[in-house]
Amino acid sequence: MKPVNDTFLRALKREQTDYTPLWLMRQAGRYLPEYNAVRTRKGSFMALAQDPEAACEVTLQPVERFGLDAAILFSDILTVPDAMGLGLSFVPGKGPVFEHPVQTEEAAAKLFVPDPEERLRYVTDAVRTIRRALDNRVPLIGFSGSPFTLACYMVEGGSSKDFATIKKMMYARPDLLHRILEVNARAVTEYLNAQVRAGAQALQIFDTWGGALADGCFEEFSLRYMKRILEGLIKENEGKRVPVILFTKGGGAWLEAIAESGCDCVGVDWTVNLAQARARTRDAVSLQGNLDPMVLFAGEEAIRREARRVLDSFGETGTGGHVFNLGHGISQHTDPEAVAILADEVHAYSRRYHQRKA
Numbered sequence: 255m256k257p258v259n260d261t262f263l264r265a266l267k268r269e270q271t272d273y274t275p276l277w278l279m280r281q282a283g284r285y286l287p288e289y290n291a292v293r294t295r296k297g298s299f300m301a302l303a304q305d306p307e308a309a310c311e312v313t314l315q316p317v318e319r320f321g322l323d324a325a326i327l328f329s330d331i332l333t334v335p336d337a338m339g340l341g342l343s344f345v346p347g348k349g350p351v352f353e354h355p356v357q358t359e360e361a362a363a364k365l366f367v368p369d370p371e372e373r374l375r376y377v378t379d380a381v382r383t384i385r386r387a388l389d390n391r392v393p394l395i396g397f398s399g400s401p402f403t404l405a406c407y408m409v410e411g412g413s414s415k416d417f418a419t420i421k422k423m424m425y426a427r428p429d430l431l432h433r434i435l436e437v438n439a440r441a442v443t444e445y446l447n448a449q450v451r452a453g454a455q456a457l458q459i460f461d462t463w464g465g466a467l468a469d470g471c472f473e474e475f476s477l478r479y480m481k482r483i484l485e486g487l488i489k490e491n492e493g494k495r496v497p498v499i500l501f502t503k504g505g506g507a508w509l510e511a512i513a514e515s516g517c518d519c520v521g522v523d524w525t526v527n528l529a530q531a532r533a534r535t536r537d538a539v540s541l542q543g544n545l546d547p548m549v550l551f552a553g554e555e556a557i558r559r560e561a562r563r564v565l566d567s568f569g570e571t572g573t574g575g576h577v578f579n580l581g582h583g584i585s586q587h588t589d590p591e592a593v594a595i596l597a598d599e600v601h602a603y604s605r606r607y608h609q610r611k612a
């Protein structure tokens with residue numbers, strides 16, 4: 255019998271597990287030499303992401319190398335605005351750039367919801383290919399950006415330090431931004447449902463920039479649209495619940511509201527204390543996080559100590575659920591050996607917090 259590891263899905267649903275499952279945001283990427291080899295062979299990031307066989311190959315790399323408890327689809331959050339015709343490219347040294355940023359009434363009016371099985375077929379094909387290759391060894395996570403995080407790139411035209419353009423739009427023309435967010439929410443709902451139909455067994459919504467919003471604005475311009483997505487998602491596939499993780503980086507101030515959004519799990523960054531987060535969300539959701547990715551640069555002793563500190567802060571699992579992760583994506587300069595040490599520590603040390611009650 256081939257081993258089936260469903261520890262990750264069980265922890266998301268706050269069921270008993272033998273240890274704390276672990277995966278890492280951006281686990282497939284440039285810190286892995288085997289990733290760089292495939293990327294060089296394909297010529298560019300987008301060429302790699304658009305080839306289902308190659309995307310499958312790099313998705314499996316970190317899972318196999320480190321024995322992680324989940325695979326995450328290899329793709330990018332910016333595939334959705336690209337499918338809306340905004341013209342995505344990745345410029346070396348600059349990051350993502352859109353040829354047609356959405357900054358005017360006309361541009362916002364032209365936005366449409368792309369049919370995922372047509373314009374994003376390479377993503378659903380990758381999901382199907384990966385599920386076949388995984389053969390149930392570990393679950394596959396599908397993902398998308400949040401409507402607000404996608405809008406940040408769409409309006410700014412690329413990465414930004416201060417979000418000056420989108421914030422100006424938010425305060426001066428909230429109706430325009432709401433129009434963009436409304437289209438994004440529908441596009442993301444259809445995109446995620448297509449990933450579920452293709453075989454994604456859990457979903458994560460990356461709200462990477464929600465934490466840049468002022469109090470009040472977060473609820474109105476980010477959380478509200480994530481709630482709409484949650485209302486429209488397929489709840490069950492293959493006879494199993496499809497749990498949803500909501501990750502707002504810098505969202506610690508709004509944990510109660512995020513936990514009440516209808517998600518199954520709240521992802522938290524390293525500024526949050528997990529014991530306090532459990533108390534504030536009353537164990538009604540599971541929690542994912544939250545090691546500072548920079549710990550991976552500090553050597554074996556520090557990695558083991560800080561991993562234990564995160565596990566200790568969550569404590570006895572009891573009625574809760576904990577998925578170990580970083581508080582944000584892994585740095586491209588990380589030594590893969592540091593990840594191996596982290597996986598070893600989390601898998602071994604966490605067992606004490608999962609003692610079965612007689």
Ligand code: CP3
Binds near residue numbers: 282284
């Ligand atoms: O987690 C995984 O392993 C799955 C793959 C994944 C990628 N991007 C691959 C990628 C996921 C989940 C993402 C999400 C993503 N993309 C986010 C949200 C998560 C977060 O980290 O906050 C954001 C904001 C993006 C946008 C994006 N894509 C940026 C800013 C960049 C870096 C551009 C650069 O040149 O540095 C990307 C490109 C990208 N996406 C890479 C990878 C592995 C690197 C591209 C390469 O190989 O050159």
